[in-house]
Amino acid sequence: MSQTNVKSDLDASLVNPLIKATMTVMEKMTNTQVQMKQIFAQEEYLPSGDLSGVIGILGEQGEGTVALSFPLPLANIVVARFLGTKPEHLSSEDRCDGIGELVNMVSGQAKAALSNESGCLYKLTLPTVIQGAGHQVTSQAKGAPFLVLEFESEGHIFHLQLSFKRY
Amino acid sequence: MRILVVDDSAIMRKVIIRELSNLNFDDDDIVEAADGNEALQIAKEKTFSLILMDWNMPNLSGIEALFEIRSAGITTPIMMVTTEAERGQIITAIQAGANNYMVKPFTPEDLKEKLLQILGTLPPPKKEQRVDMSEGKIIQE
Structure with missing residues (x-):
């Protein structure tokens, strides 16, 4: 696993819950095996994949953004399995809705880890989905670096990125 | 057994309904609502064996709808199905x-x-139907 010199406000206690959440959500809801590849932090969002599910985390002690980004072929595979259909039968709406629901579930686990760690309640915004190669995501926690978790599944790389700033 | 499925995600409603169908619930007995407002209105108009309620939804959240449904005196069992995982x-x-x-x-x-846990039982397996072509009768097996 590689790591840059960027200092993240996120301590290690959040990393394992995020990895576990991603793997559990993918396995339980899409019947897809996932491998952890590497973790690194960087100053800005890493443009990744063709579509990203994005959700905000807000609380008394901090705020941040979670983005789950997939290349289109993998998005089609996981959403089709989630829905119990074939990739060619998916509509664009199904694909966006499915990715939004997956980031919602992963973020729910991250939120629970943050709340348990701090004893303070955090809330999630409703998920949004951004499409297009090279798309950008701006963190709600302005200036906070992104923690990038890189996974591999079905021969494709996908990323979970979390930017979080404590008050 | 009639079930109300409440979730703002259409795909999540489809997934839950698919699983209910696999458990022999009749598709005609499953009603959908896309937010708490819709759920509240439907719950006031129709009787259900169970309401499956998401938490984070636009307009009226699941927890707000739960308060409203109970305030209206509706005692239908409600199960929250949500990403809210904190104790x-x-x-x-x-x-x-x-x-x-x-x-x-x-x-x-x-x-x-x-x-x-909630219902105590699940619908019995659906009887398969086939048509006896020689006599044109529907046979249940």
Whole structure:
């Protein structure tokens, strides 16, 4: 696993819950095996994949953004399995809705880890989905670096990125 | 057994309905609502054996709908099906009148177990129908 010199406000206690959440959500809801590849932090969002599910985390002690980004072929595979259909039968709406629901579930686990760690309640915004190669995501926690978790599944790389700033 | 499925995600409603169908619930007995407002209105108009309620939804959240449904005197069992995984949230929902709680993600087995806890039983397997072509009769097996 590689790591840059960027200092993240996120301590290690959040990393394992995020990895576990991603793997559990993918396995339980899409019947897809996932491998952890590497973790690194960087100053800005890493443009990744063709579509990203994005959700905000807000609380008394901090705020941040979670983005789950997939290349289109993998998005089609996981959403089709989630829905119990074939990739060619998916509509664009199904694909966006499915990715939004997956980031919602992963973020729910991250939120629970943050709340348990701090004893303070955090809330999630409703998920949004951004499409297009090279798309950008701006963190709600302005200036906070992104923690990038890189996974591999079905021969494709996908990323979970979390930017979080404590008050 | 009529079930109301409340979730703002259309794909999540489809997934839950698919699993209910696999557990022999009749598709005609499953009603959908896309937010708490819709759920409240439908729950006031129709009788259900169970309401499956998401938490985070636009317009009226699941927890707000739960409060409203109980305030209206509706005693239908309600299970929260949500990403809200903190102990405090679970207690809040139970105190507001939720009968059970299931955290997303879940497996079909998780859903079956929770439904059995609440309903006590599941619909019997559907009888297969075939048509006897020689006599044109529908035969149930």
